[in-house]
């Protein structure tokens with residue numbers, strides 16, 4: 001047997017070297033367990049490695065979109081802007097990997113192909129693109145938005161120009177000077193990149209199926225007084241944020257539009273428009289739950305679009321008609337204003353869908369000659385990274401078959417029939433409806449404590465019970481049904497992928513979720529089964 005073919009053994013195998021994976025490695029090492037990360041890319045970073053399109057940046061302030069597990073780290077690291085750009089976020093994660101000496105635990109350019117639970121040994125057998133592993137625990141730190149959605153446009157394979165996708169952007173800088181560029185999609189990635197591409201390109205054609213709401217970021221250099229204030233009370237600041245609905249500092253107002261004077265509401269919405277970014281959505285507590293209140297906030301933004309975009313027809317095309325927040329709210333720098341440029345043209349795919357892509361053209365209402373085609377068409381969100389791996393659990397049950405009618409998970413952490421498998425920010429957890437960084441840390445801490453508890457209490461195998469999982473997903477949906485989220489087609493409910501089950505997946509409400517996680521632990525991991533005997 002060659003070295004390559006030998007099965008390597010670890011206590012824990014982690015899939016993915018993004019923010020979740022590397023923190024998980026650190027925590028497991030502190031427990032004294034052997035652990036390895038397998039990473040498909042040639043470097044760490046996860047989503048911040050793959051999404052290098054122009055304008056990519058976080059839309060949660062960097063003082064919040066950062067690790068909190070190490071006081072020295074959060075005090076010593078300085079962000080240059082309020083919302084940091086992708087290169088700086090990548091620098092940060094690299095700094096963390098070096099600071100905590102994590103690189104030697106990561107195998108790069110090694111994709112996990114299958115994971116199979118062996119019931120006789122209670123171990124996972126992993127096959128990767130480079131070798132085989134046997135491990136007691138398997139942790140999927142694969143992110144919520146990591147499998148690109150690449151629509152099957154007729155003739156796309158015949159396109160001879162430059163084909164790019166925002167979610168797998170080349171590492172080399174791209175120059176669009178003098179080029180005729182088309183971009184398909186108008187979600188967050190397009191909204192961030194369009195203003196910058198428009199500045200370079202000779203002409204930019206934006207192919208829009210559904211318009212999006214976007215709030216100006218008002219990004220700028222880090223305000224040193226804000227930084228100083230937050231750093232003076234960092235750990236309390238972080239704790240307080242777990243008490244806000246979406247786990248984000250800005251989103252904490254308990255006032256209701258329905259109980260406020262409309263002039264005051266408009267004044268407050270103006271203030272939020274100027275400064276709150278994503279916080280605009282939570283600026284009043286009833287925007288996410290009351291359709292009429294939501295309409296007030298939505299109309300405010302619709303009017304802003306009318307003011308910002310000079311051509312009334314273009315403004316009208318850019319104006320959404322669904323609940324604000326129903327699709328993930330976007331945050332931009334000069335997005336709507338970009339449509340005032342003479343070299344930018346908006347094409348309405350609702351009326352004129354893409355008929356065909358050929359060697360040099362894209363055809364909808366007419367044929368557009370282009371040099372570059374950019375797909376900003378989103379992701380197979382929340383489940384794609386798991387269902388794209390051949391994962392089989394007890395009785396050889398396949399995960400993608402178990403989830404065919406909709407993903408089910410207990411707490412977004414465990415899946416019935418898949419023992420000793422954990423997901424970080426999995427479906428059924430606040431994840432994408434929260435600040436991902438604290439949610440990642442919350443899950444990694446929970447998983448690590450759980451494994452430690454198992455070691456201390458002589459338990460070998462953990463899995464969620466089917467009943468706990470059913471009840472949990474019922475709760476996820478009952479809460480969602482009380483909000484505006486379920487009325488709109490979005491990637492939150494699988495509507496962006498035709499073949500996908502339509503089910504709402506994020507748990508809404510960080511504070512309730514946090515309480516429930518603690519309750520499960522205090523009741524000896526209620527809802528989980530240990531050392532199940534068949």
Ligand code: N01
Pocket residue numbers: 057058059060145149151152166167184185186187188189190192208209210328349376377378379432491496
């Ligand atoms: O993807 P999206 P994204 N024909 O799914 C369109 C996070 N993120 O990559 O709405 C034509 O939002 C689709 O149209 P429709 C953030 O959570 C964060 O932009 O389905 N069009 C839509 O316009 C975000 O929400 C940051 O009708 C097609 C677009 O493509 C999430 O990632 C930055 C189509 C896809 O938009 C995803 O954002 C960027 C088709 N066949 C992203 N298929 C931060 O700032 C799809 N579309 C942290």
